[in-house]
Amino acid sequence: MISLSKVSKHYGSFQVLTDCSTEIKKGEVIVICGPSGSGKSTLIKCVNGLESIQQGEIIVNGISVNDPKTNLSKLRAHVGMVFQNFELFPHMSVLDNLCIAQTKVLGRSQEEAADRGLKLLDRVGLSLHAKKFPGQLSGGQQQRVAIARALAMDPICMLFDEPTSALDPEMVNEVLDVMVGLAQEGMTMMVVTHEMGFARKVANRVIFMDHGHIIEDASKDDFFNKPRSERAQQFLSKILQH
Amino acid sequence: MYEFDWSSIIPALPFLGSGMVLTLKITVVAITVGIVWGTLLALMRLSGIKLLSLFATGYINLFRSIPLVLVLLWFFLLVPSLLSNLFNIPRSSDTRLVSAMVAFALFEAAFYSEIIRSGISSVSRGQFAAAHALGMSYAQAMRLVILPQAFRNMVPLLLTQGIILFQDTSLVYVSSLADFFGTAYKVGDRDGRLVELLLFAGAVYFIICFSASLLVKHYQKRKAI
Numbered sequence: 001m002i003s004l005s006k007v008s009k010h011y012g013s014f015q016v017l018t019d020c021s022t023e024i025k026k027g028e029v030i031v032i033c034g035p036s037g038s039g040k041s042t043l044i045k046c047v048n049g050l051e052s053i054q055q056g057e058i059i060v061n062g063i064s065v066n067d068p069k070t071n072l073s074k075l076r077a078h079v080g081m082v083f084q085n086f087e088l089f090p091h092m093s094v095l096d097n098l099c100i101a102q103t104k105v106l107g108r109s110q111e112e113a114a115d116r117g118l119k120l121l122d123r124v125g126l127s128l129h130a131k132k133f134p135g136q137l138s139g140g141q142q143q144r145v146a147i148a149r150a151l152a153m154d155p156i157c158m159l160f161d162e163p164t165s166a167l168d169p170e171m172v173n174e175v176l177d178v179m180v181g182l183a184q185e186g187m188t189m190m191v192v193t194h195e196m197g198f199a200r201k202v203a204n205r206v207i208f209m210d211h212g213h214i215i216e217d218a219s220k221d222d223f224f225n226k227p228r229s230e231r232a233q234q235f236l237s238k239i240l241q242h
Numbered sequence: 243m244y245e246f247d248w249s250s251i252i253p254a255l256p257f258l259g260s261g262m263v264l265t266l267k268i269t270v271v272a273i274t275v276g277i278v279w280g281t282l283l284a285l286m287r288l289s290g291i292k293l294l295s296l297f298a299t300g301y302i303n304l305f306r307s308i309p310l311v312l313v314l315l316w317f318f319l320l321v322p323s324l325l326s327n328l329f330n331i332p333r334s335s336d337t338r339l340v341s342a343m344v345a346f347a348l349f350e351a352a353f354y355s356e357i358i359r360s361g362i363s364s365v366s367r368g369q370f371a372a373a374h375a376l377g378m379s380y381a382q383a384m385r386l387v388i389l390p391q392a393f394r395n396m397v398p399l400l401l402t403q404g405i406i407l408f409q410d411t412s413l414v415y416v417s418s419l420a421d422f423f424g425t426a427y428k429v430g431d432r433d434g435r436l437v438e439l440l441l442f443a444g445a446v447y448f449i450i451c452f453s454a455s456l457l458v459k460h461y462q463k464r465k466a467i
Contacts, residue, residue: 045371050328076376085368089372153377226336
């Protein structure tokens with residue numbers, strides 16, 4: 001479904017990603033972790049072309065992302081993305097947030113879009129908030145709306161860029177619950193997160209990054225029980241200490 | 243000791259009123275065209291296309307570095323001959339109003355475009371990313387997501403610029419157009435009551451502009467909540 005081969009990216013002389021390769025099959029859930037500045041967010045943004053790459057190739061559903069001839073908008077319409085800061089559109093109601101791309105990008109009718117939007121709001125437990133504006137919701141609620149907004153496009157896979165990092169601790173679980181549900185339904189997911197509980201529960205594989213390199217790309221059990229690299233061992237012992 | 247005599251104001255009110263209508267006409271046209279053209283200039287300046295951004299930068303710097311009176315005079319002198327050449331309109335016909343409107347609109351667009359550019363920049367990059375991630379094109383992201391937020395942030399600045407413009411329209415006296423200031427001057431001159439009429443005109447400008455800026459402040463406060 002998603003394949004990265006020897007992906008490299010630099011800003012001027014600063015190397016952000018170096019030779020990153022991995023493969024994600026349909027229905028797999030991949031958790032990407034690593035210290036801040038390791039390039040994990042950049043990597044996931046390359047998958048739908050929000051960040052460009054200088055070398056290597058990224059293929060999503062048979063389409064080359066970095067080919068200049070590719071219609072990126074068309075590809076992105078079917079790759080869901082959830083951001084650290086939610087990025088709901090603050091000047092639109094919650095329901096309009098869910099409908100706007102359905103109508104303007106996919107060409108669905110307003111009724112069809114609203115119907116789909118309300119179903120997904122119900123799924124994330126927010127159907128009572130359809131008429132509200134994003135600013136009237138808590139962070140956890142906003143992020144659940146953002147997930148519903150991405151799902152409304154019927155994505156073939158979902159990218160999550162630190163979806164719980166900007167949330168108050170008591171709101172993390174309501175968002176993770178939605179994500180666990182998605183994973184269990186067989187959604188293909190790439191998740192940048194430090195929530196190791198989530199990784200243990202639903203991840204098929206864990207990718208560990210440092211300084212722009214993929215250091216470790218292992219099954220969940222291998223990663224948690226016997227990480228090969230010293231760097232990953234240190235990282236795990238630090239974040240699992242408490 | 244000078245003795246004030248306000249008696250010439252009341253009978254002149256209809257004439258003064260027609261002057262105010264003209265002032266408002268120029269203001270509204272200049273604001274509307276200025277914002278539309280200013281938005282286009284801002285988009286050109288922000289676009290990655292070098293030629294467009296160079297043109298917009300040049301345009302903005304030019305108009306911001308020239309006194310408004312000069313621009314008005316140029317257009318007052320240029321537009322009639324331009325129109326007569328282009329559309330065969332006789333040179334003698336009165337194009338002062340049109341040339342004043344064109345001059346104000348083009349001049350204000352330079353100022354509006356800078357306000358709009360900062361408004362667009364004030365919307366977070368993440369909003370662009372989110373719009374793109376949903377499959378929107380650059381134009382769709384701008385139109386549906388970025389510009390509506392930018393304009394909402396900019397309303398106070400745009401209104402303030404509009405208030406300044408409203409006052410600046412009095413500069414059309416250089417082409418002896420009968421705007422509010424022009425009519426007041428004419429009445430005062432005719433009746434030998436220039437001081438009274440100009441004091442009256444000043445009071446009217448003050449009341450309108452001050453109430454408008456109070457409204458802007460009120461709007462800002464409400465938005466802050």
